Each structure stands twice: as C-alpha cells, then as structure tokens.
Amino acid sequence: MTDAKRLPWLRLMALKQTDKDVYESVHRAWPSSGGNRAFGGHVYAQSAIAASKTVEDGLVIHNITGHFILGGSVLAPFVYHVRRIGDGRSFSWRTVEVFQGSQPSARPCFVATISFKRYEESKSWIPLEHQAETFEDFTKTYSSILDRTKPEETPLAPGADAPWWYNANNDAWRVTNDMFPGVDIRKVDMSGHNETSRHPTRHPAAGRRQLCFYRLIVDAESRELLNKTTSEILNLHAAAHLYASDRNSLFLIPRAHGLADRIAVLASLSHTVIFHGDPARLKMLDEQGNPIWFVQEAWTSNSGAGRGCHESRLWNYKSGRVVASTIQDGMVRIPRDPGRVPKYYQQAETALQSVSNPSPKL
Template sequence: MSRPTLVKPPASLPHHSRIEDVLQLLPLTDVGPDIFTNARPLWHPPGARGIFGGAAIAQCLSAAQFTIPAQEYTVHSMHCYFVLAGNSEIPILYHVERVRDGRSFITRTVQARQRGRCIFTTTISFMRTGSGGERTVDHATRMPSAEECPPPPTGSETDQDKIYGDDQSPFESVRCAVKSGSKLEPQDKVLRQWIRARGRISDCPPNVREDEILRGQRLNQPGDNHQAHLSALAYMSDSYFVGTVARVHNLMRFANKRNIERTLKSFTGSDEEKQAMREYLERIAEEEAAENEGVQPDDRRIDMMVSLDHSIFFHNPRAFRADEWMLTEMQSPWAGDGRGLVVQRIWARDGTLIATCTQEGCVRLMQEKEIKL
C-alpha cells in the first residue's frame, strides 16, 4: 500500500518554522550513503499534475547541502529539470552524487526518485566563501522604486488582509498591482510580488541531530542556518513562476466557474479538503478577475501548463533572511511552440539582489486535435 512518507512524520520541533517542517529530510543510512527522503507529505496544488515543484527544488538543495562543509561553501547555482509529475502519495528518495570536490568549487547532482523512476534531477554548484578574492568586478540590477511597487504590509489588521497564505501555508505573499489594461505587449509586462516564509526560521543548523536539539545543545547558534534560508528561497522561487506566461497574455484559468468545477470533479479527498480546495481556487479566480479588470476577455483556454526546467543563480546567498519580505519581479521575454520562458529577479528588502531565476514551461492551449506530452 502506498504512503506519502517512508516513516511516520516526526513531531515538529518547537523552534522550527512551518517551512522548516515542510522541507525536513531524513537520511537513509541503512539504504545507502547520501540518500535522503521527505519527512512529511508534500503539497499537491489544486489543478496541478503533481507536487509543488518548489518542494523538489528545495529538498534537492537541502540534500546536497548535507554533503558539503556548511561554513566553508555556499550554493551559487543550480540547474533543474522536471522529468515526471511527482505523486504526493508516494515517498521520494533523493540520491546525491558527489561529482567533484575542488578547492574553490564543489559539484553535486541530485536525483529525486519515486518507485525507482527519476521524477526530477538537478546539478548544483557550491563556491568556497571568499574565494573570489578581495578585488572583484561588481554590479547589480537595482530594485524597483516604491512608485513602481509599494512596500509590503507593516502588520496592521488592514494590511494583513492583503496577504495571501493561511496558517498552514509555509510562505505568504502580496501581489503588486499590474496594469494589464495598458497597451504593453506581453513581453514588456512586469509582474511583482512581495514574499516571505511564515514565522521565523530557526538559527539551528538543519543537520544537527534531534537528540542534541532536545538536550538544548547547539540551539539558536547565530549564522549557522543560512542553508535553511537558501532552501526556503528555492521553495518560494517557484511561486506563480511559469504562470507568468498566462498572466501577461490575460489568460484566465479559474475566473470561469466551469474550470473550477472541472478541477474539483477529479478531486478524491474528503469533503472538508474539497471545500478548502474550492476556496483556494475561488481566491485565485478573484485575483485573476481583479488583475484583468477592463481587459477584453480572451476566449483561449489553457490545456496544459507545467514546468520543464528551472535555474537559480544565488548572488548574495548569506545576505538575506527568507522569513523577511523579499521582492520578486517576473517577466516573460518569449513564448512560442507550446512553451514559454520566464525570468525572475529577487531582492532583499534593503535592495540587495539575492538571486536571478529562469524557468521554461510547457504552455499549451486547447486544440482541436489532442496533443500528448
């Protein structure tokens, strides 16, 4: 009988944030070296073909980080491919291969497998801190001004109404208004949102044994847990990513109630879970309707929209906290032949450029003749 984890999920540690619980891995030393598995079931977004892609990205990064000297090396890039849709009802095994350990760079590949089949693969490169030397070439794209994107909520009850993400979600976001009614071409539109992990990510390094934590040893050591912030950023980097292609073309997926009912028809969960899904989809529908107010409706319908590959370039991997507001900016320079490309930049609240991400996805419209992936 299938189950979402190999072992019963461990109890949440009192100092862990929601996203740390979501991304927790367990080493499978009895199975083999450098093999890990998800400690908890993974989220399957409503209407998606499989698990949330950000979970596979982040957990592969976490698995690779277990195999490097954490204080000496930090990730600077990862290049990923989504091979098959992940099944949220089946455990995932993460196999790490130690490709190279150099003096300045370390390379790892990670495969995520279910029932022996690869569903996701990535190559990750780590760089020794400070190995670039004292004299460097420096420049960075500037963060948009407050006129282009208002600051995130400050904490008042009114401001909190603008935040998306309930207590069960590991992160929350605030979308900036999009002037979709303008005459901008799809490739010229820019979509922005503020995003952060919910709660506070602990200062305890992720690879410390739980018995040490429970005895109060090595708890809350400042600066030890930058890896958790990097994994959290990797998780959130997949939020509304390939969907940018649909948004810049004003293609609405759930504003049509028939699409919501069509999605719910295939749902197999409990009545309570189904109602939660309905509310989630209706919330997305409200967002789509507000974003496309005053725009001539587009009668084209999306048949398939899935991620194919995902890359992250970490520019300042130790200069941010993923549980503080970060600004993301997304733009699609090209779409065609049933695919679309999106580029994303992420800044810390102080304007530091944290990362640049790219994603290509399969974006297919309803056709008279069925096309299979």
C-alpha cells in the same frame, strides 16, 4: 512569522538519511492546484538541502538547475539520491536524482545539478560588485502599487493563479490553500501598473509584471537555529528562496497573453536559480530572529513552440539587494477551440472537490 496552522520551514524540509548520500522526506509536500499532485517547489528546494548535506562546511549553494520529469505525488515520500561530481578548493558540484515509492528501478521524477561555492574575501583580487537595477529604480517603477501596499496586508497567493481557482467555491480547498507551508507568499494586485506601463514597441506580454512578497515561516523551536550564519543554515535559507520562486510562476505566461481562462497544459520543464554576492544576504531573518520580507519581480521574456520562459529577480525588500535571478522553461498549451477548455476546468474542479485537509506527515 509564527502560524500554528502552517508548517514552519525547518519541519517542512526535514530529511532522514537512509543510506550513504540517500535521503528521504519526512513531511508531505503541499498539494498543488488540488488533488494529490505535489507542489514542484518542494522537491526543487529539498533536493538542494539533500545535496548540501554532502559538502564541506563553508560551502553555500550559488547555482541550481532542476529538470521536472514526472509529476510528484503527496501520497509518497521523495527519495533523494545525491551523486558527488567533484570537490575543489572553492567549489563543489552535486547531482541529485529524486524518486518516489518504488521508483528507484524506474526513471526519476526530478533531476538537479547544483553548485556550491566558498565565500571569498581576498586582498589579491579586486571585489567587483554591481546590479543592473537599483532599488530606487525598482521602487520608482512600481511606486503606484508599493505606495499603497504593505506586504503583511497583501492577500495570500492563490492555490493556482487562474480564473477557475478564483471561481471555485470549495471551502475545503481554500482551507488547504491557506495552510501553504514553509514560506508565507503573497500576490500583489498589479492591475494599477500593467495597464499603464506598456512599451510602444514591445509585445504587450513582455511588459506585464508580477510582484510577490514572501517571508519565512518559523516557530519558537526553529527561530534560534535559523538565525545563525553557518553554511549549513544559509543553505536552508537559500532553499527557501528556491521554494518561493516556483510558486505560481508559469501562470504569468498565459495571463500576460490574456489567455489565463484557456489554459490546457501548464508544466515546468526546467528551472534555474543563480544566487548573487555574499551568501549571508540569503538569510531571511533579522538580528532579532524576525522574518524579513523579500519580493519576487517576475515577467515573461519569450514564448513559442508550446513553451514559455519565465524570469524573475528576488529582492531583499529591506536592503534593496537582488539576491538571486531565475529563469524557468515551461510547457504552455492553449487550445485554439475554446470549447475544449471547459472539460479541463471540469477536471480541475473535480480535483478540488476531492481535497480534504491533508496531514503534513507521510
């Protein structure tokens, strides 16, 4: 996909090295939910890219856990400090601490632990491979939706998947949302599925599902480079999956409980992604360099004590392979008194009205 208005993936994730194993972002993150707060998927994905610059050729990310400690800002660059934990024959491990502005003397805003692996094809070992659900199962489960849904005709994902976003009448913020950079993400209308697929013995929230299609945004300059299958390029593709997996994820939890209009606090605490199988499957372009559609199948498995768990599978919508599994722990607070909610919405709408069209450059 090429869109002159939307920053392509390679430019969005650009880093400059400022010291040994220290990197700084070049382009600002997208403003999440209005105001100057940065989209968490930006620092999550870019930390993986920074770490990948310190490992040997042939190593591709297969596992990452990130902890969100402080909210990030779009007004300052992210600074990534990579620590080399260990290097083996097949694996390498890195941690990344991320700071903003003058923060290096303070605590980081984000910390990640990342593992890289060399792809193995050995005559000595039996190649085990399976996935719990086949693509036939997937398409059958969602046939009532997928039979009438084309990814490219699906609406763009909202800036925030909450009623106050849909009710907001702010042209500037909608323009900003339509410029969501790097990855084209589209939210599927699940109303025809969620209301008819409830399990007789499970909590209604556990049965709710959300599908989101996504594909890479590329331009002519980056298309040829991103169509290679070197480990360096595959790590860039892996990071794009990380980026997409974090979009609007936690909003599913209050929505599954029928309380999307009463959110007071919603924030990521940790996010883990495990990539499966041959790392070449992470590639998001076909042989001609055209973006391939992937689809995130998401649900909430548990909630309690002010937190909620979001899980998902990332499917290649062309091959039917599950390329990754995700699990995210988030803070979710819903006030008992509905009277407390309008104040939060008023603050959110004030933030929306302060948004202008942000420059991608810092």
